Amino acid sequence: MKRVAVVGGGITGLAACLRLLSSDANVRVVLYEASDRLGGRVQTIREPHLGITVEAGPDSMLARKPAAMRLIEALGMADDVVSTRPEASETYIVRDGSLCPMPKGYLGIPFDPSCARPPLLSEAGLARALAEERLPLELPADDVALGAFLRSRLGDEWVSYVGEPLMAGIYAGDIDRLSLLATWPSLLDLVRQHGSLVAASRAIAASPSRRQAGSSRSAFITVRGGLASIVERMADRLAQSGRVEIRLGARVQAVTRRGPAYRFHVETRSGERFDDDADGAVIAIAPQDARAMLRPLFELPDVDTHHQSTATVVLVYARTAFGPDLARASGFLVPRPEGMAITATTWMSSKWPHVSPESLTVIRAYVGRRGQDEALALPDDELVRRAANEVGRLTGAREHPIWTRVTRFSEAMPNYGVGHLGRVARAEAALRASCPSMAVAGAGYRGVGLPDCVEQGERAADHVLAAIDA
Numbered sequence: 001m002k003r004v005a006v007v008g009g010g011i012t013g014l015a016a017c018l019r020l021l022s023s024d025a026n027v028r029v030v031l032y033e034a035s036d037r038l039g040g041r042v043q044t045i046r047e048p049h050l051g052i053t054v055e056a057g058p059d060s061m062l063a064r065k066p067a068a069m070r071l072i073e074a075l076g077m078a079d080d081v082v083s084t085r086p087e088a089s090e091t092y093i094v095r096d097g098s099l100c101p102m103p104k105g106y107l108g109i110p111f112d113p114s115c116a117r118p119p120l121l122s123e124a125g126l127a128r129a130l131a132e133e134r135l136p137l138e139l140p141a142d143d144v145a146l147g148a149f150l151r152s153r154l155g156d157e158w159v160s161y162v163g164e165p166l167m168a169g170i171y172a173g174d175i176d177r178l179s180l181l182a183t184w185p186s187l188l189d190l191v192r193q194h195g196s197l198v199a200a201s202r203a204i205a206a207s208p209s210r211r212q213a214g215s216s217r218s219a220f221i222t223v224r225g226g227l228a229s230i231v232e233r234m235a236d237r238l239a240q241s242g243r244v245e246i247r248l249g250a251r252v253q254a255v256t257r258r259g260p261a262y263r264f265h266v267e268t269r270s271g272e273r274f275d276d277d278a279d280g281a282v283i284a285i286a287p288q289d290a291r292a293m294l295r296p297l298f299e300l301p302d303v304d305t306h307h308q309s310t311a312t313v314v315l316v317y318a319r320t321a322f323g324p325d326l327a328r329a330s331g332f333l334v335p336r337p338e339g340m341a342i343t344a345t346t347w348m349s350s351k352w353p354h355v356s357p358e359s360l361t362v363i364r365a366y367v368g369r370r371g372q373d374e375a376l377a378l379p380d381d382e383l384v385r386r387a388a389n390e391v392g393r394l395t396g397a398r399e400h401p402i403w404t405r406v407t408r409f410s411e412a413m414p415n416y417g418v419g420h421l422g423r424v425a426r427a428e429a430a431l432r433a434s435c436p437s438m439a440v441a442g443a444g445y446r447g448v449g450l451p452d453c454v455e456q457g458e459r460a461a462d463h464v465l466a467a468i469d470a
């Protein structure tokens with residue numbers, strides 16, 4: 001029987017383990033996880049005394065990416081799927097200290113003068129964005145910064161107040177440093193298909209499938225017990241297989257060669273050291289950590305991705321704290337020029353039916369993005385105070401939060417730089433050439449979203465199974 005090591009017990013490593021075991025292959029799997037829990041960034045806060053189930057880390061999955069639903073169905077959790085409430089449809093953007101509705105149109109791209117108005121966009125800023133429709137169809141021949149592409153098409157004001165907080169916000173990134181091809185390649189397809197982003201936005205707004213979307217499953221999904229229940233179900237399935245050993249608190253320090261196999265040098269949290277051998281491996285940790293770990297074996301080419309630290313601050317209020325004008329809010333985005341500690345909020349209890357009882361409003365604020373992360377140095381109590389003050393000032397909250405929780409994510413968000421996909425392809429090719437039965441996968445490589453990570457974990461497992469011919 002062949003042995004496969006999986007390094008990293010986040011969603012990527014777990015998906016790889018399930019795939020390795022779901023095949024008919026004759027393999028045993030050892031999963032090494034440095035911390036004392038599985039799930040990595042997936043962390044669900046459950047507070048039974050308040051009746052809240054709220055995510056500290058990822059909040060939901062993009063439903064249109066098939067890997068998400070496929071995993072949920074394979075785990076027998078299809079009946080637990082929860083969609084966003086259609087009534088929580090209003091996203092706001094802060095300008096000059098007040099909440100303005102996000103422009104109408106796909107990704108806030110306006111398609112006529114009624115889509116946005118001052119103060120969010122000045123008349124000149126809106127006119128500049130709309131003029132994109134008359135620009136020649138010139139697309140970059142190679143990868144460029146997302147910001148450069150959007151600025152050239154929709155203008156600086158739209159980018160600063162809509163594009164940056166929305167599209168770079170997902171990565172806690174800087175729009176002028178993120179790779180267009182690795183983050184939003186679909187924008188190029190839209191321009192190719194419709195001639196401009198403005199025309200694409202208009203066509204999407206008018207399309208029947210878009211209008212019906214609100215009545216069926218929403219764009220984002222989760223499950224009733226929170227995303228941690230997916231991790232728990234994955235762990236149960238692994239345990240039931242009887243062919244996997246899960247080593248928590250076990251950090252792989254280095255990998256060396258042992259004949260045709262690999263030797264994993266592991267250190268536990270209590271300082272104990274041991275070595276294990278395996279015929280193949282899925283390495284599901286951040287690229288720079290994989291590189292350091294593999295160095296004794298071979299030099300993995302540098303993917304050179306900045307990993308941004310962030311924090312989330314959960315603020316639980318009595319429902320009476322907010323007036324009826326925010327009843328449809330799903331959250332708000334904070335553009336950089338506003339100079340606030342929080343970069344965005346999600347109104348978890350408005351968006352999701354399972355988060356809290358009706359008597360509570362649960363808001364999650366994000367702190368820290370590339371080039372604007374001083375607030376992360378604040379101690380937890382001060383961070384809560386800053387976040388609650390800013391939320392209070394913007395929303396006119398009449399009461400203070402009754403419960404709060406700060407969760408910090410150190411170097412958590414990969415910010416794919418220009419040329420990222422080329423560097424990933426070079427690293428993968430070098431690994432295939434030097435260590436054919438090893439594969440890398442996870443958020444640092446080909447997509448940060450949970451469905452992307454699941455898919456990468458599964459592909460990596462397929463690659464390893466084929467290579468070891470189990």
Ligand SMILES: Cc1cc2nc3c(=O)[nH]c(=O)nc-3n(C[C@H](O)[C@H](O)[C@H](O)COP(=O)(O)OP(=O)(O)OC[C@H]3O[C@@H](n4cnc5c(N)ncnc54)[C@H](O)[C@@H]3O)c2cc1C
Binds near residue numbers: 038312
């Ligand atoms: C605040 C926040 C909000 C997010 N929101 C969303 C969202 O709403 N939707 C979405 O789809 N995505 C979201 N994401 C992104 C998504 O959560 C991550 O990209 C994804 O969870 C990464 O999974 P992973 O398995 O690749 O890595 P990780 O979750 O980082 O797991 C890697 C694991 O490897 C372990 N490890 C590291 N080194 C070693 C070693 N040497 N030996 C053994 N173990 C090791 C770590 O302890 C960790 O558990 C969010 C991320 C953050 C931080």
